[in-house]
Amino acid sequence: MKREEILERLKGVMEEAATEPIDWSKAEESTPLAGLGFDSLAILDVLYGVEQEFEIEVDAEEVADLETLGELLSALEERIEP
Amino acid sequence: MSSGRRVGITGIGLVTALGLEEEEIWGALMAGRTGIAAVTGFDVSKLPCGVAAQVENTALEREVAALGRLPGDRTTDMALIAAGRALTQAGLRDDDARRGAGTLLGTGMGPAHTFFEAYESYYAKGVKGLRPTTVPRAMYNALSAQVSMVFGLTGPNYVVVSACASATNALGDGFRRIRDGHLDLALCGGAESFVNPLFFGVWNRLGVLSKERDPARACRSFDGSRDGTVLGEGAAVLVLEDLDRARGRGARVRGEILGYGESSDAGHLTRPSVEGQCVAMRQALASAGVEPADLAYVNAHGTATPSNDAAECASLREVLGGEADRIPVGSTKPFFGHTLGASGAIETALTLASLERGMVPGNRTLEGRDTQCAVRLVGREPEPITGSLAMKNSFGFGGGNAVLIIHRWES
Numbered sequence: 001m002k003r004e005e006i007l008e009r010l011k012g013v014m015e016e017a018a019t020e021p022i023d024w025s026k027a028e029e030s031t032p033l034a035g036l037g038f039d040s041l042a043i044l045d046v047l048y049g050v051e052q053e054f055e056i057e058v059d060a061e062e063v064a065d066l067e068t069l070g071e072l073l074s075a076l077e078e079r080i081e082p
Numbered sequence: 083m084s085s086g087r088r089v090g091i092t093g094i095g096l097v098t099a100l101g102l103e104e105e106e107i108w109g110a111l112m113a114g115r116t117g118i119a120a121v122t123g124f125d126v127s128k129l130p131c132g133v134a135a136q137v138e139n140t141a142l143e144r145e146v147a148a149l150g151r152l153p154g155d156r157t158t159d160m161a162l163i164a165a166g167r168a169l170t171q172a173g174l175r176d177d178d179a180r181r182g183a184g185t186l187l188g189t190g191m192g193p194a195h196t197f198f199e200a201y202e203s204y205y206a207k208g209v210k211g212l213r214p215t216t217v218p219r220a221m222y223n224a225l226s227a228q229v230s231m232v233f234g235l236t237g238p239n240y241v242v243v244s245a246c247a248s249a250t251n252a253l254g255d256g257f258r259r260i261r262d263g264h265l266d267l268a269l270c271g272g273a274e275s276f277v278n279p280l281f282f283g284v285w286n287r288l289g290v291l292s293k294e295r296d297p298a299r300a301c302r303s304f305d306g307s308r309d310g311t312v313l314g315e316g317a318a319v320l321v322l323e324d325l326d327r328a329r330g331r332g333a334r335v336r337g338e339i340l341g342y343g344e345s346s347d348a349g350h351l352t353r354p355s356v357e358g359q360c361v362a363m364r365q366a367l368a369s370a371g372v373e374p375a376d377l378a379y380v381n382a383h384g385t386a387t388p389s390n391d392a393a394e395c396a397s398l399r400e401v402l403g404g405e406a407d408r409i410p411v412g413s414t415k416p417f418f419g420h421t422l423g424a425s426g427a428i429e430t431a432l433t434l435a436s437l438e439r440g441m442v443p444g445n446r447t448l449e450g451r452d453t454q455c456a457v458r459l460v461g462r463e464p465e466p467i468t469g470s471l472a473m474k475n476s477f478g479f480g481g482g483n484a485v486l487i488i489h490r491w492e493s
């Protein structure tokens with residue numbers, strides 16, 4: 001799956017997990033997830049959402065150090081079947 | 083009479099099936115228009131009761147967006163909306179003076195939609211299907227926690243759970259804390275939203291809901307043909323404030339809580355006790371330092387179940403004595419439905435509005451009174467009242483009784 005497609009579907013997942021509207025116009029790959037309004041609790045919901053959306057398993061500990069949108073995308077690329 | 087500081091009401095926020103704006107809600111009350119309608123969102127055709135008072139979805143979406151948030155749990159969202167509107171009316175929304183406020187909210191069923199979604203996910207997909215943040219979303223104190231966090235309120239926050247008496251207990255608790263000097267400011271009220279297949283289903287199974295399919299006739303409080311209550315969703319938050327502090331900052335004081343009484347029946351789990359209700363009412367009157375002769379109105383618990391209305395009228399006759407022939411008694415549940423843990427707050431707010439306007443809503447579904455309900459009932463139409471004091475009753479499953487004495491502000 002192409003990175004762009006993963007990003008589009010990831011945006012839907014993140015919007016489900018968010019408690020405040022996300023300003024995607026300000027989001028780049030280097031944007032910290034915290035800057036998009038995701039604290040440690042909300043990140044758990046994002047990981048849950050990507051598991052449901054992409055039918056993969058994500059170990060929360062393995063992705064604990066992810067900080068930016070780009071790092072999350074890369075982690076997903078590694079786990080999603082091409 | 084209890085000594086201590088006077089407790090003013092400086093802001094009210096409402097979320098109801100009749101709307102969110104007080105003027106709009108009052109217009110519906112005066113016109114006899116109900117928020118009870120056929121349940122939408124899932125199939126109720128096979129249930130004994132198919133009506134409820136539901137809040138309009140577009141109004142909720144708009145208000146949640148106005149808070150800069152995305153929809154979360156529906157009950158929690160209602161609490162947030164009501165709290166925000168109450169703070170705005172009190173002139174405290176963006177004022178640092180709000181910071182130390184306590185948040186004491188009642189609920190009977192808590193974040194019921196989040197629970198229902200969790201059950202559905204669990205039975206479909208197992209543990210892996212459960213949203214990781216289910217705990218902080220579904221915990222009952224999410225209501226008060228979110229209000230505290232969103233509005234930056236650093237006083238104590240917790241939720242009172244005592245079924246239909248919850249919000250009245252929360253208001254009474256807030257009243258006592260301010261009266262006794264533990265808090266200067268408190269957001270008190272309740273929120274309830276649970277009209278989904280599971281929670282509406284279990285209430286149907288209990289057999290206390292009206293089987294009347296015509297929404298206009300369901301929930302016939304005090305009527306001889308009443309056959310049960312109708313549920314509703316909604317929220318109300320009142321800003322309670324030390325009166326001297328409120329006046330000092332130039333706040334508009336709408337009224338006061340003058341007294342509060344509470345008791346338990348220690349009897350049946352769902353059937354009311356006259357004795358227990360009388361204890362709470364007498365305690366409320368005594369703590370306010372008022373007599374039945376001082377009351378202009380009683381906003382009853384008035385659920386329209388055969389047992390509640392008869393017991394409540396017997397209790398009122400016992401406590402009010404001869405004044406029970408004079409004091410108009412009304413139930414507003416035929417308008418808002420029985421909003422359980424929010425009912426005490428929604429109904430206290432409308433009781434204060436009634437005192438302010440010198441009018442009380444009618445017992446809109448009263449067709450022929452039950453002879454057991456031998457008190458002076460408001461008729462089907464709104465009536466004028468004179469006087470500045472009212473009593474608000476709430477009697478909950480579990481035998482909890484909570485009663486407030488409300489005073490209209492008179493400068």
